[in-house]
Structure formats: C-alpha cells, structure tokens
Amino acid sequence: MSELELRQTTIDAEIAHAPAARRRQRLRLPRVGTILAGAFVVFLLVATAFPVLLETQDPNQIAPSEAFEAPSLAHWFGTDESGRDIYSRVVEGTSTSLLIGVTATVIGLALGLVLGVLAGFGGRFVDYGVNRLVEVLFAFPGLLLALLVIVVYGPGPVTATIAVGLSTAPGYARIIRGQFVAIRSSQYVEAARVLGHARGRIIVRHVLPNALIPIFVLATLGIGQAIVWASALSYLGLGAQPPAPEWGAMLAAGRTYLSVAWWMTVFPGLMIVGTTISTTVLGRALARRGRGDA
C-alpha cells in the first residue's frame, strides 16, 4: 500500500473503532450547551454596549438605610454595603470587567504568539535565545511585575490590564511554543517537508491553522483567569477606583462581609465563572467547526 492509502485506512479504522460516545459527541453536544453559552454571551454583549437596557436601577445610587438586603423582587441580587443594587452594578460592570479580561488576554496572547513562533521556528540559535528570554520573563515574579506597573502608573483598570497581560504572556509563550514543537514533528508537517515545501509555506498552511485552534480555546479560558487575577489585585488594595462596579473589585470588597451578605460575592463570582464557561464552550464549538470535526 502507498503511504496515502495507509493513512486513509488508519483514519477509517479510527472512525470505525472509536467509542460510540465520541461519535455522538461530535453530532449532539454543541446544540444545548452552545445555545446556552451563546445566549449568555449575547447578554454580556448587550450589557457591555447598552447597560441601561438591562439595569433595573442606578448602579451608583446609594441608600445606606437599605444596606445588606438579601435578594428579593426589588433587588434581584440584593444590595451591597451602601445599599446599591447589585444586579445593576453587575450589569454596569460588564464592560470594564470584560475589557480587562479580553484586553489582558489579547496582550498576553500576542506577546506569547510572537515569542512562541520565534522559538518554534527561528532555527536553533533563535530558539535558544528566545527560550532564555521567555525564561527570564518566567523567572521574574508576575506579582512584582503587576506591583511595579501599578505603583509606577497608579491604580485603575488600564494598569491592571497591562499588569495582568504582561504577567500571563510568558505562560502563553511556553504553551504556544510547545504546540509548535509538537506540530512541527507531526506527520503532516513531515510529509510536507518530505514533499519539499518551503518553510514559510509549511508554517502558514499547516502549522498555524492547527495551532491556532487550541490557542484560541486557551484564550477563551484566559479571559476568566484575567478577571480573577485583577480581582486579586483589588483584594490587595491595588485595583479599581471606586465607585467603579468591576466584578473583581466587587468580589474583593464583598469578601469582608461573607458571613453577613453572601450575595455580595456569589453573584459577581457567578458572572466571572459564567463568562469563562460560556466563552470556552463557544470557543470549542467554533474550534470543532474549524477542524471540520476531524
């Protein structure tokens, strides 16, 4: 048998012998989960662009006499320590929180992509050099990086975004380089090389498409991570500026009152988890389509 015939036979065997569950996975899972995820993301987008449509009250209106009220019909998510409606604040905070999450992830990914591509394909010396550079960034504690940026440029969502983005870049670089290395030694790249294709063509036509999909999935995970990282900065006293209703800051501030008002942390927390899960589910659904279910 020729090499190609052997490959085709292998693929057929794969499909034939794969557990039935995996076959079903490809056909049905995307429906329910993806729809829910999609709906949540639509909610997020509306909250980002037109929060007024979804809010029930003014997110910054204080009412000290109504502080610490449990969730009710009047206040769907309850009120915080100054009597502000948490549901409206969560909606208002969507744009800032998503901005931090997405921008930080984009910064981290972009840097990581550059470093990863260089490391994976720049030849031996470039690979070595870039690897050392990545290691320097790794060895430099992310916390210090974040602290430096914030102390030098002041607190706020912009510096928090940059701080988180810079701290996560080395992680992405590592993973991306790993992906490239794995793909580089895989069968189809081998085949392309054997067939004499130019290195650039190999990268563009074979490597990038196959690497980008897992990276894209990674990015959707990263959004939630970035928001949580930023909320840790708020807990340490270095985060958003009041009265900004950023989810992470609300989480950090609400923690003080965990025993008195659980709703102050649970609802912003659910938003963060919901964002992470829905973007990841959507990302994977898109990835599956991109892969063509193969």
Add this chain to the structure above:
Amino acid sequence: MRAAPVTATPTKRRAGIIAGALALVSTITLAGCQAAEPEASGDPVEGGTLVYASGDAEPTCLDPHVGGNYPQALISGQFLESLVSRDESGEIIPWLAESWQSSDDQLAWEFTLREGIEFTDGTPLDAEAVKVNVEHLKDPATQSSTGYLAMGKVDAVEVVSDRVARFVLSAPDSALLESLAQPWTAIQSPAGIARGMDANCQAPIGTGPFVVDEWVKQDHVTLVRNDDYASAPADAAHTGPAYLEGIEWRFVPDSSTRYAALQGGQVDVIDNPQPDTIAAAKGDDAFTWLDAPRPGASNRIELNSGQAPFDDERVREAFIRAVDVNDGIDSLFFGTAERSYSPLSSVEPLAYSDETLFETDLDAANTLLDEAGWTERDSDGTRMKDGARLTLRFPVSTNQSIPAEQSLFEQVQATAKEAGFDVVISPLDLSSWYGALFAHEYEIVSAPYTKVGPDVLRILYHSDSITPAPSGYFANLAQLDDPEVDALLAGAASTSDPAERAALYEQAQQLILGGHYLLPLYDQQNSFLLSADVQGARAMPTVSTPSFSDAWLID
C-alpha cells in the same frame, strides 16, 4: 487604687496636672460588655499563655524610639514602661517616676524615680538611664519620628542625683507630661540601647511585666513573664508580676481569619475586629468587647485650604453641608461607631464639639457654590467655573482605612456629587499615598494622628506644620494658616494654668471647626475582642493599647 501623693512643695503651680492626691482613680466597672476596663470575675489564676492576634501591620522594629507608630505601641506596651501614665479621667499619674515638679519659669522639670527598679537585664533604673533615653530619642541616628517630636522643646536631661533627673527645656511645654506618658517615649535599658539599633530592634530591654524572648518575622513574637516586675502604674489592679506565664503575639493580617481564630479558640484576643463581627460578638456571652478609642485627633476628612477650590471658604462649607455621613456610619459600622463633631478624640477631656456646624443641607450647599461662582455644569453634572471642573482628589491609604471606612468614603463621593462635586478616589499603598500628599496632589484626605493630649491640635493646625521636613512630611494637611489660631495654640502650649489652657484650646477648636477646614467623622476606632476566658485585661488610658499585667486565663 488611689494615686500615690506627690511629695513636692505644693505652692508652685504645675502645668497640665492636678496634684496626684486629688486624683481619685479606681478601676471603673461598667455594666455590660462594652468598657475600657471590663468587670473581672473570680480570683486571678496563675499560669497560662495568652494568644493575641494582631491585625495591625507588623512593626519593622520593636523599639518604639525608632520611627514611632501604633503597631509598635501595641506590642512594646507589654515590655516597656514610661515615666508617667494617665488615668481614666485624664489625669497624669505616677509610673516609673513617682513624683515631679517644675520650676517657676516652666523651663526645668525634675522627676524623682521610683526606688529599686531594675531593667530585666539587671541595669538599675536611674537618672542616668533617663538621660540616655532622651538623648537616644533626639539622636538623628535613631530615626525617631514621634518621640523626637514629643521631645521637641527638651534641650537636655541633667543627672541631679541617682533618682532625680532634670529636664531642661528651651520653652515652656504644657504638654510635656502628656508626651512622657506615651509608649514612644518609654524608658529602656541603657545597656540595651548600647547594643546598637540592629540588636535593640529585635528585643528592646525594659521594665515591663513581660520580656521579649524571640521574634519570628511575619509570624509571632514570644513574650515571657518578668518575674521581678515591680513597677505597675498607679491605677493598676495589682502591683506584682503578671499572672500569665507569657504572651504569644501573632500577626494575622486578614480580619476574617482573625475572627475565625477567636471563634475557634485558637487565639484569645484580637484587635481591629470588623464592625459586623463586633455587632455579632456584642450579643454573645463567649466574647467581651473592649472599646478603647485612640487619643489625639478624631478620624476626620481634612480639606486642603492651601489651593483651589478649597482656598475659598464658601466652597469648603458647601462641601461639608452637602456630604451626608450619618446614615452611612450607622449602617457600615453596625452601630458600633458614634459620629464625632470635634477635631479631638472623645477620650480627651478638652475636646470641643459643635454639631450645628455639620448639619447636612444640600440647598445651602448649592447656594454657596452658586455664590462662589461655580455656576456652569458639565455633561455629567459636575460644576464648572472658568473652564475648570470642581474636582476633588481624594487619595485613600488602603493600609490605614478599613473596608467600612473606604465604603464610607464612597458614600461621601456619592452625596457630594449631588451638589456638583466630582470626587476622585484613588486607593493607594502607603508610600504612594504619602507621595501624593507630599506633592500636594489632594483636595481632601483622611489621616489619623494619635497623641496623648490636646497638643495634637498644634501639630495638626499650627501654620508651622505647613513647612515640610526634609523627607517631605508635613502634618498640617488642611494647610490652615490663621495667625489667630497660631496664637491660641502657642499660648495653650506654654501656659501652666489648667483653666487657661482649657479655655485657649476651646477657642482654638471653635475657630478650627468654624473655618470649615475639616469634617469630623468618628473617634479613631480601636476595639479588641476577648474570649470570655480572659479576665483582668484593660486598655491603658494613655494611648488605648491593651495591658495584660493584671490579666489571667480562666481554667
């Protein structure tokens, strides 16, 4: 327990004190759980180690002469003692010094030390030791801040005899005794000081009921009982060594963890409890609440009158009239903090308060701002004048303001907005916060100041305090520059007549409050939660730090 009578000649007047014989100090027993000194039940039990969890920042040096902040006072109060102390009514009482008298011109003070007291390293407590300590405070190499300022008018200390030390002053100082009652001017062993700062920071040597055994950074300090202790202050419950074998002083920065440790019995005493845990503990028999506001200034918001827009008194008054904090204080502090209308703490007998100046009146605020020319409006409602927005920068130190207070500041921001003020809050770490202050990048700020006595008004509101030290630090954050206030404060600082002193301070406070330079909020909150097993603990009426020399553990 009555104070020991003073033996010096009674014909001379003394600044700031009434003869000790007139001071009737007794342990005050208050019904209920809230007190500066809770009622003790049962007989003292020997033995046991008390575990204390502190939420204040860990000191960088245990010697309170170096720097001089409240975390240092908290712990050094267990092993160091001062020349004099203060009782519940505000009178100065004997401690390491059993009597004192001043000269006619108020430029020399002679302190007679108690007999037979030794530091825990065997060095005797004598006049030479006092001289060494004051020189240590005034020596720049010591890097003292609080103690250095307290000894500002002391030129030198002379050894008159073994037990008599003479303080020579450059000018009359009516606050000298109050300054000497503080932990930052405590008397340490000269031999201990001679070891050098590195060693003395790790374990200062004093005369107190406990001794520093070891300090594990970021974790705990082990204190053991001083078995030869014999120098309790005049208002202590008993005079001998402590009942406790020792104290384990832990550093636990997170307030929820501290409270959980108290609830679970892992620790016996915590400080800096969050207001909601105080409210919960109030009704619980398993805990005792020790409420001991710090002396000196109250917690207040200062308005920077040195630059626009607050150089205009109408704008200052408008801000004060617009802001509404009473509801917020009630709900955020769960009823454990009382609104203050005075620049001084409520534990200061000479505090003057005027509620009428601080009634919320939004209409009056708007009128005043219109009068002052801030008539245009921005798109988001902020007032404008000649193209400038009515923006107030408010740097907040996250190291010094508890979450409830930070939330209160957000409410200040919200209520001020209704009159057209745009308050910009910046949460900053300590060094960055000081940086903003030194660069005058603030319109409003809240900065606590703890000191014994009304002399703190001179530090905060005399125009001399506008001039920064070489480090950039200045204490007059309101930039108050009023010759009348200066004269009153200077006069009060040098008079030896208590009645005249009280009158001068009252007039000064009237001017300070009336000029709308500050918005008083509440006393510097200083609470402790004790397990019901702890008996006999009290907060010292000096700077409200906890004292365990009379304390014991049940079972």
Add this chain to the structure above:
Amino acid sequence: MAHRLSGGGRSGRTLRHLGLLVGGAVFVMWAVATLTFFAIRLIPGDPAQAILGGPGSQASQEALDQVRRDYGLDQPLLVQYFAMLGRLLTGDLGDSYALKVPVADLLGAQIGGTLLLALLSLALAWVLALALSLVSTGRGRIATAVGEGVELTAAALPQFWLAAVLIAIFSTGLGWLPPVATGTPSGLVLPVVTLAIPLAGFLAQVMRESLLEAMAQPFVISARARGESAVGVRLRHTIRHAALPGISLSGWALGWLLSGAVVVETIFAIPGLGRTLLQAVTLRDIPVVTGVVLLIALVYVLMTVLTDVASRIADPRLRQEAEAQR
C-alpha cells in the same frame, strides 16, 4: 517503561547539552538581576528616605545626604549597577532598609516554608488534575461536560473567596482545621487546598487536551483493538502523553506559586516570600525586593533544568528531535 539514556559516544553531546543548560541558567539570573535593578528605579520614592524610616521620618537634610553617601546612592546609575553585580557575585544581598537585618537571613528563614507550601500545592494540584481528566475524558458526553465544568469553575475561583469559604466550612463550621497556620501540619491543609484547586483546574484543562489527542493516536486504537481495557489503555499508554505538558508547566507553576501565593499567605497568616515582596514594594525596601526576585529566579531556573532533564528522559520524541538537529 524505562528508557536508557544514550551512552558511550553520545557523552560529548550530553555534556554540551548540560553546558548549554547551565550557561542559559546563568544568563537568566544575570538578566533578572539587571531587569530588577532598572525596574525598581522606576518606582517613585527616595531610597534614602526608605532607609531612614519611611515617609513619616523626621530625618534632617544632613542625615539624608549622609545616608546617600554611605549607601552609594549618589553615584551614577551604571556605577551603582556594577557595584550591585559585584556584591551579588560574592553572595552579599545587603541589609533590609526597613527591617535592618541581612536580607539573606530574612529570606533564608522563609524560603523553607514557602517551598514546602508550593511543593505540596503543586503535588495536590497534579493529583487532582490527573484524576479529574482521566476519569472524565472519553467516557461519554455527560462525563466530559461535567469534567470540563468542574475544571473551568475550579480555575475561575478566586483564592481569597475560596479561602474564606473553606475557613467558614472547616474551621468555624466543623472545627476540624485551624484558620491560622501556626506551623503544625493541620495548619497547612487549608492553604494547600486553596492553592491547589484553581491550579488543578488549569492543569486539568491542559491535560485533557493532550489526553484527547493521545487517545486518538493510532497506537491507542490498536491497543484497544488488541483487547486492552479502557482503564488499562489510559494508565499504560496515555498518561505519559497527558502528563508531558504538565511537566513543563510545573516549572512555571512552581515559580508562580513562590510569589503568587501572597493572597493565601495573607489570609492564613503564613510567613512567605509573596508577603515579603508585597511589603518590600510598599516600603520601597530595594534590597529585599532584589533578594526575593533573585531567589525565585534561582528556584525557577533549577526547576527548569530538572524538568528539562526529566522531559528528555520521558519523551523519546524530544531526544529524536535533538538528534535530528545535529
């Protein structure tokens, strides 16, 4: 399943490889020291002031000038830089500005505890992640969905919230474990779990991806075709492939845990490098900041060398690739 290291004539290449590793490590340490030196100079604030007691200090102008001379702070930047490098080469980390004790003593007392916490957390995270991904991969739609949901939620849990909940349940509620870590083993349980859970969530996601890929490989199909059980296939063939990215991530995770555990250290009152770093930056204590960064870099570099060697032993592809590059 052991693979012999290449022996005999390949020793020259091995030596060269080791030399490159060590050389790289030294370069990284130097680069970190340099980066830290110049980055710290960006922070506003006067070091002389930090030495003399911080912002509230009453230090006179003469005292400030004297300190600048004593500490060489009035020298040009490059001179200070080379002086620092020189001190580092002799192992002198200097004295803390704020605490007046040698930095080496300060960090030496804390590194043990911090490392212990980090290693235990990493180990627990590994166990949890492996267990979760092995149990829930390839067993059907529901198992996968549940597994992914658990991973995502775990990775999205903020540490300070998780710690508070764990304390509320296990300390205040059940009374099993103490909230403050006082050096006893039971005091370490909650901090380790708090650190491990989010990390496990993250590791599990990565492992799941490689596990899925590994299970789709022809050799797995053929093993199943030969009649091996599903469990056997997982354990024997795929675990190594799933674990590989985990190994390389562990180096990064350890470095992150050393300083990034500051939130957990603060909540459970554990002395640690993260808290030390945060306090040092707040107080502008430059020697301590430099010391902590260098220490973490050192640990990270050592871990990298170790994992590099471990990967080469475990993954024949890397060795093949290395050979292909000759």
